[in-house]
Amino acid sequence: MELILSKNWGAPNRSAYASLQKLFKMTPAQVIEEVKASGLRGRGGAGFSAGVKWGFIPKDTKKPIYLICNFDESEPGTFKDRAIAEKDPHMMIEGMIIAAYAIGAHTAYIYIRGEFYKQWEIVEAALKEAAAKGFLGKNILGSKFDLDIYQHRGAGAYICGEETALLSSLEGGRGYPRIKPPFPAIEGAWGCPTIVNNVETLSNLPYIINNGAAAFKKFGTEKSSGTKLISASGHINKPGVYEVEMGLPIRTFVEEYCGGVWKGRKLKGLVPGGSSFPVLTAEEAYNVNLDFESCAAAGTSLGSGGFYVMDETTCMVRMLQFTAKFYEHESCGQCTPCREGTGWVSQIVKRIEEGNGRDRDLQLLIDVSNNMMNGRTICVFADALAMPVISYVTKFRKEFEEHVRLGKCPYASTMVR
Amino acid sequence: MNFEFIPENKRKFEEYLKRYPQKKAVLLPALWLVQEQQGWISPESMEYLAKLLDLSHAYIYETVTFYTMYNKKPIGKHHIQVCNSVCCWLRGSQETVEQIKKKLNIEVGETTTDKRFHLSTVECLGSCGTAPMMQINNDYYEDLTEAKIDKILKELK
Numbered sequence: 001m002e003l004i005l006s007k008n009w010g011a012p013n014r015s016a017y018a019s020l021q022k023l024f025k026m027t028p029a030q031v032i033e034e035v036k037a038s039g040l041r042g043r044g045g046a047g048f049s050a051g052v053k054w055g056f057i058p059k060d061t062k063k064p065i066y067l068i069c070n071f072d073e074s075e076p077g078t079f080k081d082r083a084i085a086e087k088d089p090h091m092m093i094e095g096m097i098i099a100a101y102a103i104g105a106h107t108a109y110i111y112i113r114g115e116f117y118k119q120w121e122i123v124e125a126a127l128k129e130a131a132a133k134g135f136l137g138k139n140i141l142g143s144k145f146d147l148d149i150y151q152h153r154g155a156g157a158y159i160c161g162e163e164t165a166l167l168s169s170l171e172g173g174r175g176y177p178r179i180k181p182p183f184p185a186i187e188g189a190w191g192c193p194t195i196v197n198n199v200e201t202l203s204n205l206p207y208i209i210n211n212g213a214a215a216f217k218k219f220g221t222e223k224s225s226g227t228k229l230i231s232a233s234g235h236i237n238k239p240g241v242y243e244v245e246m247g248l249p250i251r252t253f254v255e256e257y258c259g260g261v262w263k264g265r266k267l268k269g270l271v272p273g274g275s276s277f278p279v280l281t282a283e284e285a286y287n288v289n290l291d292f293e294s295c296a297a298a299g300t301s302l303g304s305g306g307f308y309v310m311d312e313t314t315c316m317v318r319m320l321q322f323t324a325k326f327y328e329h330e331s332c333g334q335c336t337p338c339r340e341g342t343g344w345v346s347q348i349v350k351r352i353e354e355g356n357g358r359d360r361d362l363q364l365l366i367d368v369s370n371n372m373m374n375g376r377t378i379c380v381f382a383d384a385l386a387m388p389v390i391s392y393v394t395k396f397r398k399e400f401e402e403h404v405r406l407g408k409c410p411y412a413s414t415m416v417r
Numbered sequence: 418m419n420f421e422f423i424p425e426n427k428r429k430f431e432e433y434l435k436r437y438p439q440k441k442a443v444l445l446p447a448l449w450l451v452q453e454q455q456g457w458i459s460p461e462s463m464e465y466l467a468k469l470l471d472l473s474h475a476y477i478y479e480t481v482t483f484y485t486m487y488n489k490k491p492i493g494k495h496h497i498q499v500c501n502s503v504c505c506w507l508r509g510s511q512e513t514v515e516q517i518k519k520k521l522n523i524e525v526g527e528t529t530t531d532k533r534f535h536l537s538t539v540e541c542l543g544s545c546g547t548a549p550m551m552q553i554n555n556d557y558y559e560d561l562t563e564a565k566i567d568k569i570l571k572e573l574k
């Protein structure tokens with residue numbers, strides 16, 4: 001299979017910036033149409049059409065327009081943007097030039113999580129190199145199009161990956177999400193029209209411009225065109241980042257890419273798209289494919305492609321405990337249902353895991369979760385814990401009940417791996 | 418102790434001012450410069466930035482406390498941050514934490530008496546495929562084993 005995103009990994013990117021020749025012969029409107037036609041959907045979690053989002057930028061705006069590359073990558077299970085930045089940062093920069101040209105942005109920022117210091121250095125060097133070769137700065141390749149790209153380092157807050165929190169952080173304050181609407185495309189950074197796209201979304205653009213929307217659409221399924229980087233971790237033999245064609249069956253992915261479940265054990269469950277989405281049982285997972293529609297039909301999401309696997313010895317209560325701990329730690333605290341809810345969920349699951357759970361705790365977990373969801377909060381972070389909670393408690397109910405009945409964790413002895 | 422940027426950082430600060438349409442946006446990058454210069458964000462450095470950026474001390478303090486990576490007090494020379502989040506736990510990060518605690522004879526959140534090491538546990542560092550893993554200052558150490566941890570700690574002494 002010809003790959004789109006990882007084709008230069010392990011070899012220098014000889015064709016870097018080749019798409020720009022073609023780009024500057026197109027009008028921005030043509031670029032937007034081409035990207036719409038490609039069916040490219042956001043790879044940052046929500047799967048929204050990139051071209052459609054760009055089209056929301058007001059046509060007659062007098063304000064500056066900003067492009068932001070979201071490289072906050074902090075969701076448990078997700079480590080694929082990092083691979084792009086480390087192995088082919090020019091693909092991302094080239095993609096940013098394309099997006100900026102399409103929307104009319106002359107300043108773009110890469111919001112990179114603070115912990116990624118090495119990656120920050122790599123991208124910084126790549127930006128310098130690109131500028132030295134005339135791909136950034138004034139009048140790029142004689143096109144009269146100007147673009148400057150700067151990196152903005154976060155400082156350890158998962159919520160800053162949420163696009164409006166990112167804007168708050170970029171502007172120099174706490175990373176607080178903002179109520180939508182207004183959407184960033186209308187009123188984003190400093191009140192100006194702003195497009196936020198994920199690293200991987202942007203990195204697909206050079207291929208689309210070079211080869212056309214039709215070539216891109218040959219990959220994948222009807223509603224999920226192209227390929228997807230899947231970052232695979234947990235109980236498998238070969239963790240890593242793999243580029244797969246959208247629509248690949250999960251079973252094939254686990255067996256052929258991940259080298260199967262480790263230690264010859266059986267699969268108990270897996271999360272296909274990052275910790276913010278419901279878990280799948282083994283039976284469910286092996287009927288699902290790696291694309292947006294198949295994952296959605298199974299009640300979960302391809303999300304960011306943060307794929308992690310749990311073998312048959314995994315305590316699912318503890319799994320949920322660790323998931324809840326993350327959300328409790330990362331809630332920005334602005335909304336009561338989220339701030340309190342993430343804390344309660346965390347405490348209740350902990351008490352069940354430690355053998356102090358009560359019969360009514362299971363229902364309590366579901367009730368608290370229901371109270372956190374569906375628009376009761378400023379952003380969907382609260383849903384991102386509530387949905388997984390409901391999935392673990394309903395799909396692995398027996399395990400939760402057993403903890404309560406025994407007054408201890410039946411898996412304690414298998415903790416040391 | 419008074420705080421002032423060293424000339425190199427003052428130059429970088431001026432450079433950052435050109436990157437954003439509003440001064441306030443330089444706050445995060447400026448805080449990073451402070452931390453690079455002295456290892457933590459002291460009250461005096463916040464006063465200093467307040468003047469440079471026309472912000473109130475309270476605003477800067479609020480911002481600093483929101484972000485986990487800005488050190489609110491001086492910490493050991495080597496800040497060990499073990500990821501103990503979902504996917505690292507699946508690959509044994511709790512044992513990693515226990516091993517390091519034992520080797521350094523400190524609890525999580527403590528600094529060794531010689532001030533060389535400070536131990537924290539953190540949430541996902543975007544390195545789940547090479548778990549268990551830790552970050553020490555700016556560097557990631559991945560696919561950890563007990564032998565590897567010994568070697569790393571020895572080399573950092």
Ligand SMILES: Cc1cc2nc3c(=O)[nH]c(=O)nc-3n(C[C@H](O)[C@H](O)[C@H](O)COP(=O)(O)O)c2cc1C
Nearest residue numbers: 042043044070072073074161162163196197198201
């Ligand atoms: C809590 C939360 C965290 C998020 N973290 C990230 C992230 O780290 N990286 C990212 O690209 N998108 C993240 N998103 C999604 C962004 O809000 C936004 O949808 C995305 O960056 C848009 O880019 P795309 O359309 O190219 O996917 C997050 C969303 C939420 C609600």
Ligand code: SF4
Nearest residue numbers: 332334335338377379
């Ligand atoms: S839902 Fe949670 S993370 Fe989102 S704004 Fe409200 S408190 Fe903050």
Ligand code: FES
Nearest residue numbers: 500505542544545
């Ligand atoms: S869970 Fe530890 S790096 Fe992601």
